[in-house]
Amino acid sequence: MVTVLTETGEREVRDARVDGDALWLPVRDAEAATGWESRPEGFCRGDVCVPLPRGPEQEILRGPSVNVAGLWRHLGQPVVKSAQGDAWVLATSGRDRAAALQSLQAPDFTLPDLAGRAHSLSDYRGRKVLLVTWASW
C-alpha cells in the first residue's frame, strides 16, 4: 500500500509498485491522483498535453501502469518520498506557486474548522477578508 499526497489530498493505492525513484500506479489511480490522463499524444490535463519523453530511464508509461513520479518530474514538479517508499508527495513547484501569486488572485483553499466542517476562502467572496494566521506554539 502506497499513500500519494497531492494538491487534492491523500490517496491510498493498493496496487502500487515502487522501483527506486519510480512509482508505478494503475492508469486509473494515476489519473485520479494526478489529474493527468494518458492519451495517444502524451499526458493531458484539460486542453494541455505534454508529450512523453524518450529513453528507458525516463520511462513513464508501461502497459497499464504509469510511473507518476517520473511523470511529475517530467512536468517540472517536485517529488518527495519516504525512506520506505510507501508515502510520496507530488508537490507544486515554486515557479507555479509564484506565478499564481503574481496574478494577485488569492489562491483558494479548503480547510476544516474544529467541528470538522470544511470552509473555502472563496465562500467569503464579496467581503473584505483578513486572512490571519496564528498557532499554539
Place this chain on the structure above:
Amino acid sequence: MWQALYEELEDRGFMVVAVAMDSREEDARPWIEVAHPTYVSLIDREHRLAELYGVVNVPQAIWIDEQGRIVRPAEAAGAYEGFRKMNRATREMPDDVARTTAKARDTYLDAIRDWVRRGAQSEHAFTAEQARAHLPALTDDVARAQAMFRLGQFLLRRGRDEEAHRWLEEASRLHPESWCIWRQGAGKNEQGFAALPDFWQRVDALGDRRYYPHVDMRGMP
C-alpha cells in the same frame, strides 16, 4: 484582538478567517474554545497557507478584497518583536518596548479600519504594482521544503517520529526563513511553546535581522 475588530466591522462587509498553523488539532482546540470566536476559525495541519501564500511566521496576515484579489501579501499582523528585549529571567518588558509593541498593534488595526472604510482609496491598500513588489519569494527550495514538511507531518501521524523529524529538519534547512516549519517541529516547553533554549539561540542568531520583517505601513515601528 480579532474578535473585537470583527464585531466592530462585520456590518461593513468585513470577515476574519483565522487559520491555526497547527499540525495537531488538539493543540489549537483549547485556544479556540477560550477565545470563542464568531468569525471563521480553521485548522491548517499541513501548513497549506505556507505553500500558497508564503507564510513563514505567525501572526502573519493577508488582506483580500471583495473580488478575491490580494491587497496586501503575507506580513506580520500587528506583531512586534518586543519579546527579544524582554528580561528572560523575570519576563519583564521595558516600558518603551511595551509602548512600541502597542503602537505596532494599534497602527495595524487602524489600517484595517481605514481599508474597510475606504477600500482601494485607503493609503494602506496596495496598488497591484505595490502588492506584487511585496510578495514573498516562493522559490523551488521553498516548495520542496513545504513538501518535506508535509511528508514529515504525514509520518508523525503514523508514529514514525524518527524519520519524520529528519524530514522536518531537512525542510527547515532548505527554508530557514520559515519559523512555522522550525517551531512546529521544535521541542515545546511546559506551556506548549517552542521557546526552549534552542529557540532563543535561533532568535539571537538573527542579530540585526528582524524576527518579524518590517511592515511597509505608515506609522509602523
